[in-house]
Amino acid sequence: MDNQLDTAPCGYFSISDSGVILSVNQTFLNMIGREREELMGKHIESTMSVTNKVFFHTYFYPYIQLYGYVDEMYFSFRNYERQDVPVLLNGVRQNRDGQHVIDCVAVIMRKRIEHEKDILNTKTKLEELYQATQEANMELERLHEEYKIKEQALMKVNEQLEMMASTDLLTGLKNRRFFQESMAGNLSLYHREQREFSLLVLDIDHFKRINDTYGHPIGDLVLGNLAGLLQSISRESDVVARYGGEEFVIILVNCGEQQAIDTAERYRAQVASADWGEYQVTVSIGVATVSATDTEQTMFQKADDALYASKTSGRNRVTHASHLIQR
DSSP: OOHHHHTOSSEEEEEETTOBEEEEOHHHHHHHTOOHHHHTTSBGGGGSOHHHHHHIIIIIHHHHHHHSEEEEEEEEEEOTTSOEEEEEEEEEEEEETTEEEEEEEEEEOSSOOOOOHHHHHHHHHHHHHHTSOHHHHHHHHHHHHHHHHHHHHHHHHHHHHHHHHTBOTTTOSBOHHHHHHHHHHHHHHHHHHOOOEEEEEEEETTHHHHHHHHOHHHHHHHHHHHHHHHHHTSOTTSEEEEEETTEEEEEEETOOHHHHHHHHHHHHHHHHHSOOTTSOOOEEEEEEEOOTTOOHHHHHHHHHHHHHHHHHTTSSOEEEHHHHHHO
């Protein structure tokens, strides 16, 4: 081994596929307080505690055999005083002179990284169970499987909670919170990349009359059916959300003024022509297209003002905010 590699500022060792040490630099020897003659031809696991042997054997070997590398694995070797030496371990498996070898670099950690509680508990149980009988080893395998199941269950619960946090429970559409986050994101894209978009604010005409005449359960049914209709005729890239009450909002991405007006007219016409049974449902729509001076508040206010104009002009119609300025 040349002097530059031998005295490099990080530990280096090379092992065979079976874990036998083929070469090691002086920096690594200094890390763990060993002599070269002690390690050459020995198994790399001879430098590890019981716990780290298990971790190395169950994670490092399978991963590097499957992917050919391991990046920044937090690990500990054991020095001659049987004290842990924490390192970041990187490895790569490659063919050299017709033989597969695993080259590893270890960077010593001066400050211990705090493990998550579950990982600490798992490693403690690993060490305890490794020293027990075969029955205890079977229990260890069971605990591993239980941990995986619980981890997967936790991930699923987190996904469900995230979905619930962004979904309107009555209609199944995205909720006001998700809409506001999407507005902020689209405005950021517009100011950064000039990616145009438009906003529709849509309100059911005379919704109070439906509730008063047919009852709130029918009103809820209308809201749900309208939500399904809006979603069915929207593009996948658009954001359709319930803003509150009988008011809905739709973000039309990559959509300029005329296209937004045409799209709003399509929504209005399909709602008006749908079969609602005994009651008639129409919507009024206000439209705004983003401009250089817009914020979330000003853009929503423009669309809301346009909605008000649609309401006061007879309902069941579409108004773009730019037309209000021209009046």
